[in-house]
Amino acid sequence: MFDKLTKGNKITKGKKLTKSNGAEATMRPEKITTAVRMMCEMRQKLEELAVMNGRSLSGEIVFRLRASLEQEKQSAQKQRT
Numbered sequence: 001m002f003d004k005l006t007k008g009n010k011i012t013k014g015k016k017l018t019k020s021n022g023a024e025a026t027m028r029p030e031k032i033t034t035a036v037r038m039m040c041e042m043r044q045k046l047e048e049l050a051v052m053n054g055r056s057l058s059g060e061i062v063f064r065l066r067a068s069l070e071q072e073k074q075s076a077q078k079q080r081t
Contacts, residue, residue: 043057
């Protein structure tokens, strides 16, 4: 199943570093590269927002997706209480 989910996508694992005490540390979490289709106007708006917020287009998209998922999670928690 994992192969089906990642087919056509590029997975990048975090870069491993070795500290002076011999312990390993990871610089970045695992990431996946994927293509998304969207309307041209949406991409243009996201590019404008990315520039205004000092982020790359990818960074802006990830930021907004995280915010959306967090908001949805909080809404679901409020409904349960």
